[in-house]
Amino acid sequence: MDMFRASRRSLLQGLGATTALCLWDAPLKFAFASVPGDRRLVVVILRGAVDGLAAVPPHGDKDYAATRGALALTIDGTAPLHDLDGLFGLHPALANLKSMYDAKELIAFQNICSPYRDRSHFEGQNVLETGSVKPHVISDGWLNRALTPMGLGDGGHALAVAQTPPLLLTGPARATSWMPASLPTPDAAFLARVKLLYAQDAVLSRSLEDALSLQSAAMIASDDPSDKKMGPGNAANLTPLFAGAGRLLSGNDGPRVAVLDISGWDTHINEGAADGALARRLAALDAGLDALKTALGPAWSKTAIVMATEFGRTARPNGSGGTDHGTGGASFLLGGAVAGGHVRAEWTGLSSAALQDGRDQPARSDLRSLFKGVLADHMGVPASALNGTVFPDSANAPTMTGLIRA
Amino acid sequence: MSLEGSLAVNRFGLGARPGEVARASENPKAWLTGQIAPADQPLAADGTPFKSGAALVGDLLAYRRQRQAMKQANDPDQIKGFFKQQRQVLVDEMSARFDLGFTSARPFSERLVWFWGNHFTISTQNAGTASLAGAYEREAIRPFIAGKFEDMLLAVATHPAMLIYLNNAQSIGPDSRAGQMAKRGLNENFGRELMELYSLGVNGGYSQADVIALARLLTGWSIDAGGAANAGPFARLLQARFTKDDAPADPGLSSGFRYFPNRHEPGTVNLRGKTYPDGFSGGRQAIHDLAHDPATAHFIATKFAVHFIADTPPPASVARLEKTFRDTGGDLGALAAAVVEDPAAWTPGPGKMRAPVEYITAAYRLLDLPQRQNAERQIQAAMQACRLMGQFPMAAPSPKGWPDQSQDWSGADAVLSRIAFARQLSSRLPQNFTIAKVTQLADGALGPRLEAATRSAMAGAGDAGEALALLISSPEFQRR
Numbered sequence: 085m086d087m088f089r090a091s092r093r094s095l096l097q098g099l100g101a102t103t104a105l106c107l108w109d110a111p112l113k114f115a116f117a118s119v120p121g122d123r124r125l126v127v128v129i130l131r132g133a134v135d136g137l138a139a140v141p142p143h144g145d146k147d148y149a150a151t152r153g154a155l156a157l158t159i160d161g162t163a164p165l166h167d168l169d170g171l172f173g174l175h176p177a178l179a180n181l182k183s184m185y186d187a188k189e190l191i192a193f194q195n196i197c198s199p200y201r202d203r204s205h206f207e208g209q210n211v212l213e214t215g216s217v218k219p220h221v222i223s224d225g226w227l228n229r230a231l232t233p234m235g236l237g238d239g240g241h242a243l244a245v246a247q248t249p250p251l252l253l254t255g256p257a258r259a260t261s262w263m264p265a266s267l268p269t270p271d272a273a274f275l276a277r278v279k280l281l282y283a284q285d286a287v288l289s290r291s292l293e294d295a296l297s298l299q300s301a302a303m304i305a306s307d308d309p310s311d312k313k314m315g316p317g318n319a320a321n322l323t324p325l326f327a328g329a330g331r332l333l334s335g336n337d338g339p340r341v342a343v344l345d346i347s348g349w350d351t352h353i354n355e356g357a358a359d360g361a362l363a364r365r366l367a368a369l370d371a372g373l374d375a376l377k378t379a380l381g382p383a384w385s386k387t388a389i390v391m392a393t394e395f396g397r398t399a400r401p402n403g404s405g406g407t408d409h410g411t412g413g414a415s416f417l418l419g420g421a422v423a424g425g426h427v428r429a430e431w432t433g434l435s436s437a438a439l440q441d442g443r444d445q446p447a448r449s450d451l452r453s454l455f456k457g458v459l460a461d462h463m464g465v466p467a468s469a470l471n472g473t474v475f476p477d478s479a480n481a482p483t484m485t486g487l488i489r490a
Numbered sequence: 491m492s493l494e495g496s497l498a499v500n501r502f503g504l505g506a507r508p509g510e511v512a513r514a515s516e517n518p519k520a521w522l523t524g525q526i527a528p529a530d531q532p533l534a535a536d537g538t539p540f541k542s543g544a545a546l547v548g549d550l551l552a553y554r555r556q557r558q559a560m561k562q563a564n565d566p567d568q569i570k571g572f573f574k575q576q577r578q579v580l581v582d583e584m585s586a587r588f589d590l591g592f593t594s595a596r597p598f599s600e601r602l603v604w605f606w607g608n609h610f611t612i613s614t615q616n617a618g619t620a621s622l623a624g625a626y627e628r629e630a631i632r633p634f635i636a637g638k639f640e641d642m643l644l645a646v647a648t649h650p651a652m653l654i655y656l657n658n659a660q661s662i663g664p665d666s667r668a669g670q671m672a673k674r675g676l677n678e679n680f681g682r683e684l685m686e687l688y689s690l691g692v693n694g695g696y697s698q699a700d701v702i703a704l705a706r707l708l709t710g711w712s713i714d715a716g717g718a719a720n721a722g723p724f725a726r727l728l729q730a731r732f733t734k735d736d737a738p739a740d741p742g743l744s745s746g747f748r749y750f751p752n753r754h755e756p757g758t759v760n761l762r763g764k765t766y767p768d769g770f771s772g773g774r775q776a777i778h779d780l781a782h783d784p785a786t787a788h789f790i791a792t793k794f795a796v797h798f799i800a801d802t803p804p805p806a807s808v809a810r811l812e813k814t815f816r817d818t819g820g821d822l823g824a825l826a827a828a829v830v831e832d833p834a835a836w837t838p839g840p841g842k843m844r845a846p847v848e849y850i851t852a853a854y855r856l857l858d859l860p861q862r863q864n865a866e867r868q869i870q871a872a873m874q875a876c877r878l879m880g881q882f883p884m885a886a887p888s889p890k891g892w893p894d895q896s897q898d899w900s901g902a903d904a905v906l907s908r909i910a911f912a913r914q915l916s917s918r919l920p921q922n923f924t925i926a927k928v929t930q931l932a933d934g935a936l937g938p939r940l941e942a943a944t945r946s947a948m949a950g951a952g953d954a955g956e957a958l959a960l961l962i963s964s965p966e967f968q969r970r
Contacts, residue, residue, distance in 0.1 A: 132888065203682070203701070204692050206890050219692075247880040248901025261901040267878055267910035274956060278909055278963045281947055285840065285965040287900050292909070295902035347887045352679040353657045403675025404660040409682070441698070 121235065122386050123421065124333045125341045125463055126376070127227055129252060130369075130393040131209060132349035135407050136414030137399060137445055138362055139178070140192045140427070144171035147434040155357050155401050163358035168192065172427045176358045177367035180374040184418050185425060191487065193415040193454060194429030197395050197447035199481070203409035205350070208394030213252040215452060215475045224255030226474050227343065230459050231257040233469035236340055240297050243339040245329045253343045260294035260339075264328045298332075298339075320364070322346060326372035330379025333387070346372075349393060352406040373418065385420035388462045388488060390454065396445045399434055410444030415454060421462060423489045450481035457484030493838055494518040496937035500970045501841055502798065502830065503597035505852025506935040510597075515937070522830045525598040526823045529632040532586035532624075535866070540583060543625035544714065544746035547650045550576075550621060551715055576621040580614060583624025585869045587883060591847075592854040592872075602635040602826055603627065604847070605797050607884065609790075610646045610688055611891035612655040614884055619655045623884040626651035629744055639790065639820030640781035641742055643689065647680075647777055648747035650713040656680035656889060663709040663755025676755070681705030683889045689780040691789030696762055703761040707773040710754035714746055738770045787815040793894070794825060799835045801842060801895045807834045838939070841969045843896040846879035848970065849908060853915055853962050856935050879907050896969075912962035916955040925949065928957040939966050 141157045142148050143165055149156045157165040157175065165173040166182040172194060174182050184190040200211040200219065207219035215226030231237045239258035244250060246261050253259045270278075275296065282289035329342045348365050355362045377384050396413025418424065430448035432438040440446040452475050459465040459474065460483055471478060495515025499506045502522050503514075514521040534540055541549075553572050560568045594600050607627050614620040630649040634642035646652050653659040661677035662669045669675055681704035686692045738749050749770045759766045764779070766772035780786060791811035795803035807829075814828040815821075829835055844852060850872050854860065860868035876882050881899075886892045893899075929948055932940050944964040951957035961967060 203698060204686055205888065206686075207692055244901070246901065247904040247907060248898055254897065261903040263880075263903050263907075267875070267907055267914055269906065270910055270913040270959075274913060274959065275909065277947055277951070277956075277960060281943055281960060281964050283943070284941075287843075287896070288905055288965055288968065291900055291902045291905035295906035298902065350679075350888070352677055353660060402677050403662055403664060403669070404657060404677045406657070406677070408678040 121340070121464070122383075123340065123462055123464075124380070124383055124387040124419075125458065126329065126333070126344065126387065126389040126419075127252065127342075128344045128346060128389060128391040129209070129212070129250065130349055130391055131205075131345060131347040132393070133205060133208070133395050133397055133409055134349040134393040134413060135351055135355065135362060136194065136393075136396040136412065138355070138357075139175050139366065140168075140194050140414040141165050141173050141175065142171055142194065142431065142434070143167070143173050145431075145434050151399050151434040153401050154405065155355060155407070157357055161358070165358075168427055171431065172429065175363065175366050177363045178370045180370045180377075181416070181418065184373075184377075188425030189420060189422050190416065190418040190424040191422060192427045193417070193449070194427060194431060195412040195446055195448040196415045196429075196451055196454065197412045198392075198451045200395065201411060201447075203395065203411075205394060205409070210251065212392060212394050212451065213250065215455070215478075217477050222476075225250070225252035226455065227252045227341065228255030228257050228259060230463070230465055230469070230474045231259070231341065233465045233474070234341070234459075234463045239294070241339050242341040242343075243298070243329070243332060244343045244345070245325050246343070246345055250343060250345050253341075258290070258294060260298050262298055262328070262332065264324045320368060322368045322372035323375045326376040327379045330376040334380050334383045351397070352402065352408060353404045355401075355406045387419040388417060388421045388458055389419045390458055391416040391418075392451050392454075396447075398443050399439050399445050400443070411440040412445040412447035415451060417454065417458065417487055421488055423486055428484075450478075452478050452481040453484045454487070456481065457487045461485070461488035491515045491933075491937035492518070493938045494836060495521075496939045497836055497838070498522055499597070500852070500936070500939070501835065502601060504591055504594070504600060504848065505597075505844075505855045505967075505970075507593075507595075507855045508858055508931075508934060510855075511934060511937045519830055522598050523827050525596040526602075526636045526826045527599065528637070529599045529603045529635050530590060530594065530596060531628055531632060532583070532590045534582060534586060540586070540624055540628065541579075542745055543622055543629050543650050546579065546621050546625055547713055547746045550618075551713075579621040580623060581873075584873060584883060585866070587624065587627070588851070588869050588872055589860065589865070591851045592859060592869075597855075598826075599635060602822075603632055604883070605794070606635055606642065606822075607631045608886070608891040608894075609793065610642070610652070611886050611889050612651045612884060613886050613889070614882075615887060616655050619651045622649075622651035622654070625649075627884065634822065636823030636826065637821075638781075639786070639815070639822055640778060642822065643781050644740070644742045644774075644777050645744050646688070647684065647708075648711065648742075649744040650746040653680075653711065653713055653747070656683055658708055659712040661705060661709050661711075662753045663706065665757075666709065666753050666755055668750070668753040669755075676702065676705050676709065678702060678705045681708060684708075685780065687889055687891075689789070690783055690785040691792075694783065694785030694789060700762050703759050704776060706755040706759050707761065707766055707776050710750040710752075710770070711773060712748055712750055712753065714748035738774070740774065781820055784816065787812050787820070790820075790825075791815055794829060795832075797894055798829045799832065800837075801897075804834050807832050840965060843899045843968060844970050845892060845894075845899050846881040846904075846908075847876050847883055849968065850875050850879075850911065852967065852970075853912070856931060856962070857915075875911050879904065879911065908968060909959075909963045913959045915962065916959035919955050919958065923954040923958070925951060925954050925957045928954050928961060931958075932961045936966055941966055 143159055159165055163176040165176050167173045198211045199217045200208045210219040213225050214222040216222040231242055237257040242259040244253050244261040247263055249259045249261050332338050333342055351362050380387055392415050393413055395411055397407035397410040402408045436442050456470045491511050492515040495511045495518050498514045498518035498521055499511050591600055612619050612626055614623050626649050630645040656679045657677045658680035662674040664675035678701050682701045685696050757768055761776055766775055791808050795808045795811055799807055811828050814824050818824040881892055947960045948957040
């Protein structure tokens with residue numbers, strides 16, 4: 085708390101303390117009413133259906149090379165995949181993830197998916213984010229519903245690296261949002277006047293209040309001038325997003341839960357193998373995660389990062405050197421708090437008979453099981469909440485165990 | 491100035507230019523319905539029309555033909571130069587589009603363009619479509635906003651920008667001659683999104699088998715490669731001239747489209763329980779049937795009501811729009827007129843959040859920007875602000891387009907960005923701007939929708955710039 089107060093004070097000095105006082109009163113009270121635990125949870129939504137057989141290639145499977153054709157990765161050559169356990173590997177672009185795996189800080193999952201079984205991105209993302217069994221039956225996100233049982237439901241503890249939180253973090257508990265690139269923040273006196281104008285508009289006043297409560301922390305997080313180079317149009321470089329999130333999460337009194345929303349995975353055409361469009365995207369993600377780890381500093385050891393996508397893709401290449409929408413795919417759990425160094429997969433092979441509808445990588449485990457395991461063992465969410473409000477109708481998705489270091 | 495006049499200008503239009511609410515107040519509904527006709531076309535800065543999509547595709551393909559030579563000559567400057575030039579095409583097109591939004595005397599027709607362009611999203615996040623985005627909207631959207639849905643759908647489905655964006659240009663029937671020779675095959679992307687996002691809607695009644703069926707029907711629907719197709723080992727085969735039976739004579743096809751019989755998957759196709767013939771006509775009939783399907787009427791009516799009426803529109807309003815769509819065979823002019831006539835669209839209360847492009851446009855219209863002597867710089871500033879607020883026309887992150895609910899644009903960072911924009915825009919006002927003048931602007935732009943709290947905040951502001959920033963930050967200006 086002391087560190088935070090000091091930084092807030094220096095901020096106020098910068099703005100002119102007299103006019104700022106009336107403004108800062110309210111957010112101070114609401115945002116830091118309780119001291120949260122020290123665990124950090126990051127959820128990365130990989131929007132667009134990541135090709136799981138490219139990210140976590142089952143190179144030891146006898147049918148792998150034939151099934152993947154031109155998309156097959158190899159364990160030798162100029163850009164070899166990173167072998168994990170003889171059967172599975174990591175894409176050549178995921179060098180930092182390989183280091184984390186070697187440090188027993190990463191678990192790779194295969195043949196995993198949400199319960200959704202059709203092939204629409206937007207329905208699939210809805211199921212992934214709402215935690216429901218079917219699309220469009222729940223109107224808020226499972227991560228938001230989990231905040232209160234985590235003890236983080238009173239605001240200021242959950243952050244989306246976005247201008248507006250995605251569905252995953254939308255719901256009854258307050259969540260704020262932050263982006264590295266932004267217009268210059270107006271002076272406090274002006275913001276105080278605007279706040280008065282919003283008295284009758286619940287949505288605007290709440291959003292402004294949440295933004296202000298994060299301002300001080302965000303200014304610390306923006307110390308790195310490279311953040312400002314990242315506009316929303318510069319999608320190739322994910323590092324400022326991850327680094328900014330890491331710095332915000334690293335504070336003693338800052339947010340504990342963060343969501344990043346990374347698109348660009350819908351590789352219908354010229355997907356490439358060891359290098360190409362997908363390899364570049366994976367490399368950007370890999371660099372981002374490394375930046376997140378660096379920015380977290382000592383808090384890395386308290387952190388779990390779960391990455392999930394709406395579904396996998398077809399096992400075989402389509403007619404234009406890409407892959408079409410599929411079913412099962414890959415997922416990752418990483419961080420200093422993770423009991424890693426292994427791959428979890430109920431692997432059934434790549435023969436035509438093993439593929440879903442003769443075409444897709446199949447789904448043999450449920451992403452909700454993974455999420456529940458992380459929420460239970462990392463964030464202390466009780467089973468009653470996990471199986472009740474957070475993931476209703478999830479009895480057939482048993483909570484995974486052994487994901488988090490004791 | 492009436493409340494209805496203010497609602498017409500703000501809810502259906504793009505925010506008031508000076509005098510606009512007063513004009514609309516004379517007969518708000520007539521002011522709107524008088525705008526329902528093919529949209530205006532943005533022009534290049536020198537007043538000439540932009541290049542056609544076909545010509546721009548020609549540029550793109552000519553470049554691809556040369557690229558190999560450039561790579562071999564190891565001339566990175568030339569490659570960089572091409573991308574710079576392609577980007578400039580986009581910047582010029584988008585500048586003109588923004589300028590039209592700022593100055594149009596037919597703002598409702600522009601809103602219809604923006605709605606349909608977003609419904610039939612292509613995205614410049616896909617680099618291959620960047621130089622074609624302007625042409626796409628000019629050729630496949632603007633002419634049809636008061637026409638038939640089927641005509642817009644056909645123009646969209648045959649426009650080079652869409653064929654590239656959703657990969658249909660490369661989708662080849664695996665049993666076609668080209669597929670056999672080149673070992674290429676189907677790409678499902680367009681077949682799926684054409685039903686899910688552009689016509690039936692995701693619950694409109696189709697299966698994975700139907701996705702493949704539609705993809706098969708659309709094989710061979712590609713772009714006219716002109717001379718570029720003479721390169722490559724299978725060029726002549728892929729190029730294959732039309733046979734008499736296959737030559738599509740449909741005037742509704744976009745320029746730059748070409749049907750390649752040798753890429754078309756042979757045989758009849760069963761789509762959603764109906765058998766479609768081999769050849770171009772199979773896909774063409776599928777487009778017709780999708781455009782006139784009752785599921786499409788429901789999907790479109792719902793989206794239209796969400797956009798113009800409310801995030802959760804009354805079911806009766808959706809039903810009325812749906813009936814209009816069905817009864818008129820998908821007449822989009824009639825649909826626009828029906829939403830104007832819908833009483834639910836005229837409820838005073840706080841409306842939907844303006845999306846960033848709408849918000850910035852409304853602010854520019856309020857101030858009668860851009861000033862002619864500074865136009866280019868001011869338009870650039872608006873475009874940059876849109877990017878920083880996370881929305882840019884024809885640059886959505888997925889083919890679903892930009893979201894259209896208030897909550898999508900009202901997160902903490904989003905709201906702070908909007909206030910920051912308002913403050914920045916108001917920080918360099920001309921000397922003669924007074925608080926009294928800002929109040930006058932507010933009355934002119936919002937009419938009876940201006941709240942007492944905003945009026946008194948403006949009166950108590952330190953200077954005119956702060957008063958203006960308060961107005962642009964106010965809830966009644968953020969919402970429409």
